Amino acid sequence: MTLAEQRRSYIPKIPTFLQQLHNVRCEPLSDNPQISSEIKAQFSHLQSTNYRLVSGLEKRNSPLKVGVVFSGGPASGGHNVLTGLFDALRQMHKESKLIGFIGGFSGLLEQRYITLSEVQIESVRNQGGFDLIGTGRTKLETKSDLDKVHTALEYLDALVVIGGDDSNTNAAVLANYLLSVGSKTSIIGVPKTIDGDLRSKEIEVSFGFDSACKTYAELIGNICKDALSTRKYYHFIKLMGRSASHIALECALLTQPNLTLIGEEKKSLEQCVHAIVDLIIRRQKAGKEFGVIVVPEGLIEFIPEIDKLLKALASNKLGPDEKVTWDHLPEKIKTQLMTQKDPHGNIKVSQISTEELLIELVKKELSKRNFSGNFDCQHHFFGYEGRCCLPTNFDANYAYSLGRLAAIGVRDGKSGVICAMRCLHKRPEEWIPMLTSLLPLLKLEERSGCKRVVIAKTLVDLRGPAFLQFAQIRASLAIDDQYQFPGPIQFFGNESSVDSGPLFLQIKF
């Protein structure tokens, strides 16, 4: 029996609150006070109420018909949102139906969907990926889009949107629109993203973050062991995650490489390069011509002079400062900056090899300083390797619980809310499910001259416990190799190790 097959029979652990669905109902908490008047005005049909679950008989006498859609990049646990939702809807009424829209919001616009069967649901229990119904990056932009979705949802009680910041912004817009036209279909969001940047007081982490970080940490640990064994190379490891550096920070705590750059520190390019060069020189003096350096994909956006340069390039107006930055860049990066523009003229930052940029500049600086040692390096980029892995027990439990919670929101007719769990550092039984209003997440942001509603990405808090812990240990990681080797994700054996969630949540409390 393959591991994937074995995982099908894993039974997710869920909060006590979500065990007896007939015995819980949503109860409003006090309203969220900090919502701007502009947002209130634009989303006048949405409530700012959060809900918790309380005991209370809530029997469903008619079947529910619910749509579900994945939106954006995949994250491990997605299929468990479907299975959690499916199981809960069936427990509420055995004739309930779950309809999967195919390929993201475009499936809604084009009415491509399937009614999910028991056999299909069985096949994806605790499996990675989003392949049962696919995903997409289509956004709902125009009134015509919203009308089309309105039509697609006409006979449904609700739509569950499984997505990140953009997708949940869309969910809020859609929820408001449907209420404004008198539709009874409610819209419920589920926080998904490996990047870990969709957070709030209630949303402690999105599903998928844990599995992705543990997969990357496995690989980083293996590379640290290789560096230590061969004592030959500097490994530059870029990790997916834009813009925030949550993944890099979590992986740094899990594996303790010699240097981890954190975008939110907003160091200049020169500072980053000097930090690396200083490390190389100090290590060489200690007899070490090897090391491991972790770089978040989003770093480049936080570097003040690169940020200016990108904006100047987008508008084709290079000032003297930007000219200096430009001249300093290696040819390869210049080419990438010139050729990787999206249709709006914006530079596709993810296509820039930040790790290769740093390597080139480090080489220049080393030769400027007459470095006499060896500097050989290898670069790696980990991203796609961790978005669709078999979910960790934590993500399997969490995503399944989110699916069940969404079903309660559907049954109780809540719209414009997103599913959340508090106390994720505790055992699943003790997690506290909540349905929280999407409103407090929304912000108005100026993008290319227009004001747009967005959910602001939560960045690494430089005064938060996870970063502070990292800041406390990082000096000692530079020269003494304190690499950790977490190894591959395990699903069996020692319960406390197998069930542990993201490390930063443990530090938090």
Added chain:
Amino acid sequence: MTLAEQRRSYIPKIPTFLQQLHNVRCEPLSDNPQISSEIKAQFSHLQSTNYRLVSGLEKRNSPLKVGVVFSGGPASGGHNVLTGLFDALRQMHKESKLIGFIGGFSGLLEQRYITLSEVQIESVRNQGGFDLIGTGRTKLETKSDLDKVHTALEYLDALVVIGGDDSNTNAAVLANYLLSVGSKTSIIGVPKTIDGDLRSKEIEVSFGFDSACKTYAELIGNICKDALSTRKYYHFIKLMGRSASHIALECALLTQPNLTLIGEEKKSLEQCVHAIVDLIIRRQKAGKEFGVIVVPEGLIEFIPEIDKLLKALASNKLGPDEKVTWDHLPEKIKTQLMTQKDPHGNIKVSQISTEELLIELVKKELSKRNFSGNFDCQHHFFGYEGRCCLPTNFDANYAYSLGRLAAIGVRDGKSGVICAMRCLHKRPEEWIPMLTSLLPLLKLEERSGCKRVVIAKTLVDLRGPAFLQFAQIRASLAIDDQYQFPGPIQFFGNESSVDSGPLFLQIKF
């Protein structure tokens, strides 16, 4: 307790023959007949005898003093050779000592070594990497080198050389030299390499191959799942392993990507590009603008026109044919070919981005054929991620057993032999340990005009059962996605899955 700590207490499973060390001894089998007279002449002090283990009381009354060295790139299981050797030597006589030479053969030349303590040995049980004593790529080239090693080994009963083809060639040279000067120190090889190309009738696989392939297969499976979920990208995955394509073949069988190129098929560059372009066009017609393509690192050396070009470039003599090949190459690759030369003028093939070369040529060919679909791609290279991972149970068992077997060889005074196990497709208890002569592995090969002794790398046998099985299924993998998702290596749970070794060994029998 971390996974690495948990693994320390794993007790490797070993062949019945290796359980009672006092009750077995080496018994000669018939001589190897197929050894060339040139090799026989050059290695006149080595015997061509293979040994099997048979019952017979063989008590050791004095302690053994044994050196050990890692040579070449790391492979998971290396530390278990040390622990197996250490435990066996101690069981033979409690005052036996194991001396680790530091950083490969240079540790022997420079007499850098440590006497391994129990605490050190405990710390590396079932751990990845070679970091306890390090490794290196130094070769023993001159008589002066051999003399230095002779001196370093003067008070030792034996040296165990843990290495690949080059290192075991060195072991043979050293064994012969020591016998020629009347030294009593015996030299015993242990077959290590993730590449899986150090094989013979007796050496079914080297340790490290299983762990590396399973790590790469985890990642390839995850990427297949991502491709299937987002239906957006062609992923080109290059896998370490020179020159042979064993890793690519094993991973292809484990994960079933849409296309896997096998170097040994010696397709021309045009054939490779056409195979990919045909696949892309056929898949596009089936509504699929995504896919996964696996490329072995060594592919480029097998492509006849590239091979000719490399030779022409090395001698700076480009004929008309080579000129055509050259003109056909993308600029980036030309630059790599011009700049990545070793001190001897040979091109460092591992530095050539075969996957990027293919992508560029595929793009050209697609536009020549007026392809109207999307072709977006991502490329990956997996190598360092799998050389130092926690060894699979198979590699932990196998490497530990090889270490124990080496100790028997030492005790029984065998030199110029390499450790091997037959029947590796069976349970460890049923493996058949053998000490086989290094002589039949040795060949004379012309390299840059000189005849040199080498152990020829064993290539993928295009008539062997593993390739035939692949050849049988590959057409069906191209369009229907039959991806397999092996997931991360597991150490606990279902015994038959956790203990299974390389897939190709199962096919063999």
